Amino acid sequence: MDIKRYSENAVTVYIGDEISETVNKTLVNLKNELENRGTDGVTEIVISYTSLIIYFDLFKVRGEELEALLKEIDLEALEGQPFEYKLIEIPVCYGGEFGPDLDRFEEDGLSPEEVVEMHSGTEYLVYMLGFMPGFPYLGGLDEKLFKDRLDNPRTSIPAGSVGIGGKQTGMYPFTSPGGWNLLGRTPVPLFDEEREPSILYEAGDRIIFKSIDEDEYKAIEQQVADGVYEVNITRREAE
Amino acid sequence: MMTFKVVDPGLFSTVQDAGRTGYQAYGFSPSGAMDYRAHKLVNKLLGNDENAAVLEMTLHGVTLEVLKETVIATAGAEAEIMVDDVSYGSGLPIRVMRGERLKIGKCQRGARIYLGVAGGFDVPEVLGSRSTHTRSGIGGFKGRTLKAGDVLRTVGGEFQNTMKKIKSFEEDDIIRIIPGQQYERFSDDAREKLFNSGYEITKDSDRMGFRLSGPELTAEDGHDVLSEPTQLGSIQVPKNGQPIILLNDRQTAGGYARIATVALADIPKLVQKPPGEKIIFKEIDVDEAAEEYKKELERIRSGEYFEPLTDFTSVRRRTALKITKLMGV
Numbered sequence: 001m002d003i004k005r006y007s008e009n010a011v012t013v014y015i016g017d018e019i020s021e022t023v024n025k026t027l028v029n030l031k032n033e034l035e036n037r038g039t040d041g042v043t044e045i046v047i048s049y050t051s052l053i054i055y056f057d058l059f060k061v062r063g064e065e066l067e068a069l070l071k072e073i074d075l076e077a078l079e080g081q082p083f084e085y086k087l088i089e090i091p092v093c094y095g096g097e098f099g100p101d102l103d104r105f106e107e108d109g110l111s112p113e114e115v116v117e118m119h120s121g122t123e124y125l126v127y128m129l130g131f132m133p134g135f136p137y138l139g140g141l142d143e144k145l146f147k148d149r150l151d152n153p154r155t156s157i158p159a160g161s162v163g164i165g166g167k168q169t170g171m172y173p174f175t176s177p178g179g180w181n182l183l184g185r186t187p188v189p190l191f192d193e194e195r196e197p198s199i200l201y202e203a204g205d206r207i208i209f210k211s212i213d214e215d216e217y218k219a220i221e222q223q224v225a226d227g228v229y230e231v232n233i234t235r236r237e238a239e
Numbered sequence: 240m241m242t243f244k245v246v247d248p249g250l251f252s253t254v255q256d257a258g259r260t261g262y263q264a265y266g267f268s269p270s271g272a273m274d275y276r277a278h279k280l281v282n283k284l285l286g287n288d289e290n291a292a293v294l295e296m297t298l299h300g301v302t303l304e305v306l307k308e309t310v311i312a313t314a315g316a317e318a319e320i321m322v323d324d325v326s327y328g329s330g331l332p333i334r335v336m337r338g339e340r341l342k343i344g345k346c347q348r349g350a351r352i353y354l355g356v357a358g359g360f361d362v363p364e365v366l367g368s369r370s371t372h373t374r375s376g377i378g379g380f381k382g383r384t385l386k387a388g389d390v391l392r393t394v395g396g397e398f399q400n401t402m403k404k405i406k407s408f409e410e411d412d413i414i415r416i417i418p419g420q421q422y423e424r425f426s427d428d429a430r431e432k433l434f435n436s437g438y439e440i441t442k443d444s445d446r447m448g449f450r451l452s453g454p455e456l457t458a459e460d461g462h463d464v465l466s467e468p469t470q471l472g473s474i475q476v477p478k479n480g481q482p483i484i485l486l487n488d489r490q491t492a493g494g495y496a497r498i499a500t501v502a503l504a505d506i507p508k509l510v511q512k513p514p515g516e517k518i519i520f521k522e523i524d525v526d527e528a529a530e531e532y533k534k535e536l537e538r539i540r541s542g543e544y545f546e547p548l549t550d551f552t553s554v555r556r557r558t559a560l561k562i563t564k565l566m567g568v
Contacts, residue, residue, distance in 0.1 A: 006419050007470045007500050008529040019465065046264045048467040048492060055263075058533055063525065129266040130466060130492025133375050137466065137492075174375050193365050193377065199265040 001075055003067050009058050011066045014051045015075070019139065024127055025238065027052045028085075028204035029078040039069065047203035048128045049137070082237050086205045087123065089232035090171070090186050092162050093217040094119075098185035101150075101163070110144065118142045119183060120209040124169065126201050134173035134191045134199040138207060141169045153179035160185045162209065173199075187221040188231060200231055204238075242309055242356065242393040245385050246340065247302035251445075254360050254379035256292045259368035263468065263491045270370035270378065273446060273487050274351055276507040277315030279539050281355030284312050284332060286399050291359025292369040294385075296352045298513065300343025301385065305335045310357045310398040310554070314405050316349025316511060322556075330405030332398065333553040336560070349511040358394025372488055374447070400554050403545040412437075412516070414505050415523040415531075419474060420467070421496035424458040432456060433498060437517045438482065444514055446488040451518075455480030458496045466494040472501030472509075486510065504531040 002014040013030065016023045027047045034045060034054065041060030046053045056066060094116045095102040105115045124138040131137075141164065149165045155177050157163075162171045163180035172178065173190035186209075191198055201207060212220070223229035257278065258271025272278035272295055282291045294301065300318050312332045313320060320327040321342040327333050329352075335341050343352060362369050362380050371379025380389060425433075438453035462478045469475075473485040475495035484501055485493065501509060502523050512518060523531070538544060552559055 004420070005525045006417060006497070007472070008417075008503050008525060008532045010470055012420075012467075017465075044261050044263060046468045046491070049465045051467050053468045053470075055260075058529055059536075063529060128466065128492060129264065130468075131266065131490055133262075133266040133268075133372075133377070135266055191375075191377075198366060202264060 001070070003070050005063050005067070008063070009056055011054045011056070011063055011070065012051050013054070013070060016050050019049045019127065021125060021139070023050055024125060024204060026075060026079060028083060029081055030073065030075065032081075032083055033073060033078055039066070042066075048130075082239060083204070084235055085238055086201060087234040087236055088200050088205060088207050089210050089234075090162075090188060090207055091212045091216065091220060092120065092184040092186050092209045093212050093214055094184035096214070098161070098217075099183045101181035102183050104181060105145070105147065108144070108147070115145065115183065116211050118145055119164075119169065120211045123206045123208050126203055126205045126207060128203050129199070132172070132174050132176060136170055136201060136207065138169050141167060143167075145169070147181050149179035150181065153177055157182065158185065160187065160190065162186060185217075187217050187224060188229070189224060200233070240307055240361075240392060240395050241390050242305070242307045242395070243303040243341070243391040244306055245301060245387055245389040245391065246304050248385040248387055248389070249296045249301040249343075250299045251297040252301050252385045253295050253371040253373065253383075254292050254362050254369060255295045255371060256359075256369045257290045258370055258487065259366055259372070259378065262366050266491050267366065268372055268374075268488050268491060269471070270368070270372045270446075270487050272353060272370075273510040274315045274353065274507045276535070276539055276544075277351070277353040280405050280544055281312050281314035281353050282359070283539070283542070284314070284330075284401065284403060284405060284545070285310060285355050285357055286401065287355065287357070287359050291355070291394070292362060292379075293356075294354040294360060296343065296354065298350055299345045300352050301354070302340060302342040303391070305337055305339045305341060306390070308334070308336050308557075309393060309395065310334050311341065312355050312405075313343065313352050314355065315351050315353040316346040317407065318346050318352050319344035327553050330407070331548060331553050332400065332404075334398075334556045336557065346513065350513040351510060356393045357398045358396040361392040361394045374488060400551075401545075402548050402551075403542070404548045406544050406546050410508050410511070412519050413521050414509050414518045415502040415528065416474065416499035416520050417502060417523060417525045417528050419497035419499040421458060421464060422498055424460050424496055425456060425476075425498055426459055429456045429458070429498075434520055434522065437519045439517050440512050440514050442514045446486060448486050448489055449484040449509070451482045451484065453481070456482060456498060458498075462496045464494055464496055466492040469493045470500055472503065472506060473497050474499045474501065484509070502528040502531060504528065504535045
């Protein structure tokens, strides 16, 4: 554990220097520990691949005090602690107009059906969020599905699009330009300011994509519009 | 209440408050008024809540038709404030009446003008804030910059004249910075350049970040790092060696080497620099920077940035107009 300060109102804790599920779990454990302690003056904790940043109110606590508090925490003792995470099921209509790049995997010897089966058969770990609100950096993509970004990025990718960019898979909560290979689209709004929570997942949660057809897509879209759609979320205990 | 109708929206005008805090873990940029000092001062002058929403205008002000009498003031960059054909200065409370036209000109000093109004601008809160984030289209006035024809609502309330105005700022080009996450990756030569050259703020600068131009800064072990959270003022250096200062609408995670972080105390000074101006970096230790930031916030709260208002005509316009009418001049 390496504790650093690069801003007046933030302390950064580094754990390891490579992306791994173990590191993510330690970071989630550390975040939970800090939240459980309810440290006075801490305003926000943000997890990334190998670090965790703690923002604080300078008028309530000093950076040095937080550093000292962090040094007292025994990470190894935390590792054995179980914690709860969410498994969020995101329905995706693959191919067609929603997934114009699905057929492109044939050049890698994969039929659209094989791509859908592989992509929807995995539980992906949410390492962190960023790039745009609600955009998850997911881990666990089958390496057979690794695919370079498009040479010519699209000027506009519709919100809800699900795709693959290099070694990552992910989804776009907002319409945006982008160079990812698009596999499909979800009718579930990934950001909904009226919904609690507005963003369905956070670092440490897992996402699974469920293949649906166009009729199901339209039905869910209608349920969302009517305000009756409920996202399938399972709470699980991590060992 | 409906208080203003936008006649001319200016160049880039958005509703902002102190920002959307607590949602960076979900990828939401904090947004908020870039010159936090001007935002706090204009609200304090008007007797508003410190976090009330203001209008942030970049380089050029807006023209508004007044639909309902209220009191306004501007802070931050200095510009000509016209109410119909009468000219007023920045930093003082001005009463505006129904049917009048409030015209805020282009920035004469500084780059961002903040228009405060009694009670603040009334827009719905999104995730606890009224700040606009145009990139994701959330918050503020319909998640976007203002357009001609928009009708702006304000909270309103009685204005208590404090007989004060906001002082004019005399500022230099020194921006203090704290060594950043990958400071060690940069050679002595790069650090030497960083502190001794001066960097120009380019035209490609906006609420997301300021792109600078100057001597190339090379990181010996490469410019890419694993994505990690960005901070206000993070100075990242991509492969081309030209630094970018990340500001309020930044992406919450970034993957470029960060050489330093701008001290929070110097953010108001920095964001008031228009494109084309040069800044000079000076090193500051993180603990000293924290003390400086606290002192700055205390100066804002204590009223040190106010001076007595000796000419009350801007506030007593109602009476003045009545007398003019009675006298038939």
